[in-house]
Amino acid sequence: MGRTFDSILETVGNTPVVRINNLAPPDVTLYVKVESFNPLGSVKDRLALGVIEDAERTGALKPGQTIVESTSGNTGIGLAMVCAQKGYPLVITMTETFSVERRKLMRFLGAKVVLTPAAERSTGMIEKAKELAERHGWFMTRQFENEANPDYHSATTAQEILRDFEGERLDYWVSGYGTGGTLKGVARVLADRRPDTKIVVCEAVEAPVVSSGLPQEKDADGFPVGTHPAYNPHPMQGWGPNFMSRLTGDTVDMGIIHKAVTITGPQAIACSQDLAKKEGIFVGITSGATFAGALKVCEEAPSGSVVLCMLPDTGERYLSTDLFDGVPEVMSDAEREIAASTPNHRLD
Numbered sequence: 001m002g003r004t005f006d007s008i009l010e011t012v013g014n015t016p017v018v019r020i021n022n023l024a025p026p027d028v029t030l031y032v033k034v035e036s037f038n039p040l041g042s043v044k045d046r047l048a049l050g051v052i053e054d055a056e057r058t059g060a061l062k063p064g065q066t067i068v069e070s071t072s073g074n075t076g077i078g079l080a081m082v083c084a085q086k087g088y089p090l091v092i093t094m095t096e097t098f099s100v101e102r103r104k105l106m107r108f109l110g111a112k113v114v115l116t117p118a119a120e121r122s123t124g125m126i127e128k129a130k131e132l133a134e135r136h137g138w139f140m141t142r143q144f145e146n147e148a149n150p151d152y153h154s155a156t157t158a159q160e161i162l163r164d165f166e167g168e169r170l171d172y173w174v175s176g177y178g179t180g181g182t183l184k185g186v187a188r189v190l191a192d193r194r195p196d197t198k199i200v201v202c203e204a205v206e207a208p209v210v211s212s213g214l215p216q217e218k219d220a221d222g223f224p225v226g227t228h229p230a231y232n233p234h235p236m237q238g239w240g241p242n243f244m245s246r247l248t249g250d251t252v253d254m255g256i257i258h259k260a261v262t263i264t265g266p267q268a269i270a271c272s273q274d275l276a277k278k279e280g281i282f283v284g285i286t287s288g289a290t291f292a293g294a295l296k297v298c299e300e301a302p303s304g305s306v307v308l309c310m311l312p313d314t315g316e317r318y319l320s321t322d323l324f325d326g327v328p329e330v331m332s333d334a335e336r337e338i339a340a341s342t343p344n345h346r347l348d
Helices: 044-058 074-086 100-108 118-136 148-155 157-164 181-193 246-254 265-279 285-300 333-339
Strands: 017-019 029-034 067-070 090-095 112-116 172-175 198-204 257-263 306-311
Touching: 017 157, 029 157, 029 285, 044 074, 044 148, 067 074, 067 118, 074 090, 074 100, 090 100, 090 118, 100 112, 112 118, 148 157, 148 181, 157 181, 172 181, 172 285, 181 198, 181 246, 198 285, 246 257, 257 285, 265 285, 285 306
Parallel strands: 029 306, 067 090, 090 112, 172 198, 172 306, 198 257
Antiparallel strands: 017 029
């Protein structure tokens, strides 16, 4: 990076845009923005830093106050990094079905992780975080509705994209959504500064929350209530809770989304594996899913189009998931044959 940093937090952002050379159609230029280059390996490092620094500026977060948040993992990992550096205690609530390595990473960084029943889905972990905040006077970051989340993306992620494509074509920007922070924060800037760029959102085929067009039930304050009618459980951890977040709903209401595409779990896994084996880019299931959506966009895009796809996280937090099924721990027959081809070898 060509400079020194006063803390790990200064390394958040400025992630690289990388051209896809082996998986893209020959008549379309496909780039990916690799968010695993953030210090704790995901785009949610931006969210974590943005919401905490905003709360410090406004006085909503007091020195030494405990922070609590519900998460599928990446937000919690990012928050654990920020809290460790700044000295805030952190409690995470998380549905018990999310990968074990996410829990271990957060605990390794000093956070406490409270698991909630799988049957209660994302709503259950959010309600638990609210209960804990109210009972103990903790600060809840409220990632699904906190405007500091998209504001940070407008100020960083979107500006990096504008900089990297200044004077160049950018016909499509492709992203998934979870909290809706990346989507809202980047999409509104592109709609204003690059109206030629079409916004494409990706979601699980089992949970077409955006593409269904069905409304999300809301309370008197405009916050989501209950499970969205189009939601069903899906394998993309962190890629769409069982409701349409307020931030995602805001983006839909702006009318700036060009289209939504749906992705299956096998498509997501296959694309993640292809990115690793054919491009050397190591990412998780949600990144594979977003990339699958980008390939669909490429198939329909006019010749000469330029597409940018967000890759939200690293593959290392999916080791215990279906992504790594079939990847053996012991030597295969082919590896044993290689080992035996020279005198110094072991076959136990």
